[in-house]
Amino acid sequence: MKCKYTITGLDCPNCAAKLSAMLEKEEGIESAKINFLTEKVTVETSLDADAALALVKETAAKFSKNVVIEA
């Protein structure tokens, strides 16, 4: 399943690349793409919608407290 969220609070594309690498390491997330300029994160996941959102939020919080994920 493909999920798309809004992501705000990232400092630069380099951080975006790091966070997407972190997301891809998580169980249940096959791929994660962050578009820094349009503030969108697209996740390919085997989880259901709620679990996927929770996981993405949790991982983002581990990365930086400024990053906010919204469905």
Add this chain to the structure above:
Amino acid sequence: MKKKIKSIVSHPLTPVFSSMLVLIVALLLRPISFAIALCLFIAALALVGWPVALDAVRGLLRRDLLDEKFLMCIASIGAMCIGEYTEAVAVMLFYSVGEYFQERAVKKARSSIRSLMEICPDTATVLTAEGEEEMDAEEVPVGATLLLRAGDRVPLDAKILTGSADVDTSALTGESRLRAVTVSDALDSGTVIVSGMLTAEALRPAEESAAARILSLVETASENKSKEENFITKFAVWYTPLVVGAALMLALVPPLFGLAPLVECVRRALLFLVVSCPCALVISVPMAFFGGIGGAASRGVLFKGGNVFSPLAKATHFVFDKTGTLTTGAFSVSHVIAYHGEEQELLALAAAAEYGSNHPVAKALQNAVQTPLQANAVRELAGKGIIARIGGQEVAVGNARLMAECGIRDPRVDAANGAILIARDGVLLGEIHLSDTVKPEAKAALADLRSLGVKELHMLTGDAEAAAKSVADSLGLDSYSASLRPEDKYAALEEILKDPKNRVAYVGDGINDSPSLARADVGIAMGRAGTDSAMEASDIVIMSDVLSRLPDAVRIAKKTVRIAKQNIAFALAVKLGVLILGAFGLVGMWWGVFADVGVAVLAILNSMRTLRKG
């Protein structure tokens, strides 16, 4: 009052200013009591640095030793340790202020690009049994009746049920031209009703409507990375470890051999850590292309990715489809050959016979003359022409096959080469030649392309030789190929692509030339606002059918590529310059901050030039 205090406390620059104050006090107290001053230096650093430190800890937790925030902390704490108190606090201050401005610049860039793209309203007025109802555009069901008044934007793709109006599609096409629409005409979302009032049936949900499709195309476009972007991303991966490695060497190697004092070397190495963030590099290039995509979109030109700019900027050959691209697709009378009687009489007869027909040829004849004649007993023979009675005589207007049917045998019939033949009571009267009208702006647009460095202009067409030649001559094309079947067009394009020096742009209308659009170095579909086939096969979609958008697109591409390259060169040059000067101890640590966030901000501002015209 409470609110005011809260907003001051939560303002992102509050820690910066309070830290600055503490720093000043520390500097003033330093001659009096070093111990108090030291405490104040630490407090100043903590005030501005704790959010950075928090993220640094998060970086450490995921074992990212090259995290930007972590390196900044090391640099700052390192400076403290070697007694450079002021510098330690100043570096963190500059960094935080720089980050703040960088964020503002990115935000500004994002919103100016988004505002260019705000072409569709969020709400719709729907007519229900109870009356008018305001609704979220996304909730309007297909088939609902929309009410559209002057000044409204069409919220979803719709078909007019009642009324007529003048509409402006410039938000979609970049072309401000009023168009009159009436019952059963289609309206794309994003169209503005200039005058009049309409009711219309919703054809597609909001997220599938033209405006939404264009928006999502532009948004995903920034994911198709350009050559320059890929280069810088790869470079960034190596950049940080290299600079951090160099910092370690600089700090340890010279003192080891007794070449320089350890403290001085560490001081210089700390500057390297500050410069080691690749942010300015990685942000500079995508920002330029994002700006280019947004700026072009506001002028009705959709680039499908950052990777499309460079091939268009470098195009040496432009290959055009003829009908609908160079020409309007509407026919007009080019000349008349009369064997008997006057040319005007021939036109009048033909126009009268074709009076009721909707065929493009009939339209051309009706536009050519105001006929006083009236036809009756009109018979339309599909694929041949028309037979009618005018003034008591039988008039046949059509092609060679119609003449054969009327029993006319004349060598001139076979030699007519696609012209319309006219016969009265079995006598051939003459021929009317039609041609496709060249778009009025075509010549200037093509000249403009040449001035931008395009070397050759070619035309491919399925039309007969004579028609092709007249268009090619009037536009001053370098060459043309006529009488081509669709598959021949592809082969003709291949022929031009064979020479590896040629960079070929193919311009078509996207209806039946998808293979060519896909095969060329750049495929440009024209005048197909919002249709799927054109959007899929081409690299660039020009929303209007106006040819002068082509040189505009080339200009935007050239400018965007230039700005992206400037950004790379500037960021690399400043970083390298500061590193070299820093290695010899010629610049202080704050230069490192400028090389990092300062350059990023300048690169973003430079990128915003892609949004401006010219």
